[in-house]
Amino acid sequence: MKDVRLEPMTEEQYRPWRAEAETHFAQSVAATGRTVRDAERNAADTYARLLPDEFATPDHHFWYAYDGDRRVGFLWIKVTDDSAFVYNVSVEADLRRQGYGRAIMLAAERWCHENGLTRIGLHVFAHNTGARLLYEQLGFAETGRNMAKDLRPAS
Template sequence: MGDVRLAGMTEEQYKPWRAEAEEHYAESSVKSGRSAPDAARDAAETYARLLPDEFATPGHHFWYAYDGDRRVGFLWIKVTHETAFVYNVAVEPELRRRGYGRAIMLAAERWCHENGLTRIGLHVFAYNTGARALYEQLGFAETGRNMAKNLQP
């Protein structure tokens, strides 16, 4: 694996990515204890709120990540002032556990440096121990913690 490069998504590429990303977000919510219907509804509402103008929502940037000519994953960040927030980063399923997640995050850091950004943040689901370990290895520090308890009717 060489350096991963980020290539901006086109609006045409964004549409199928959006549907897949929203579905994956809902699946992650289910793994975190939400019911499937609630998770799907929440994912749709969250994406609609975050991206009211879809691909053209100001401050949002979408890339596919490539190793040579092979697409290995994607990255979505929002820039506010001097801060980038990673809303979604993923590696193609068949390529996971090969260092591409790290490479995509390092490419994100390079982009941030090139664009004068001084901070990068993200959210990671608690169940995703592999991603949490990667982010800690990359120097990310926990800045808060959400907790939940399911109540029986």
């Protein structure tokens, strides 16, 4: 099994990460059936709302995950009371399906335990079947479900 260590991001690392993460979020939103323009607007609005003070937004934590000297992914969580919420976790594209997603999530759980947190939650897009399977294997349970119906005429 893979093992990773989490290294806090620096403010300098945060800036390019933020741009890339927002772009990826917009792509995930677009995959739900929204137009690219709407998805980009949604992503920009979401990130602005969640991170009004950018890197310095209170209770938000950003890490890069490493396997030895190799950066393998990242993790962003917010802590509220005794809970953590995973806003974003990702594995470098060329390293996916090698156990790093699981390793990053297990490192997140260890960090939560070490910091006295008793619950960890996240959102996963329905189309991301690989991530959904991983989270279920890690013991995450569905706590809600968003549904949508496209009302545009079929082309």
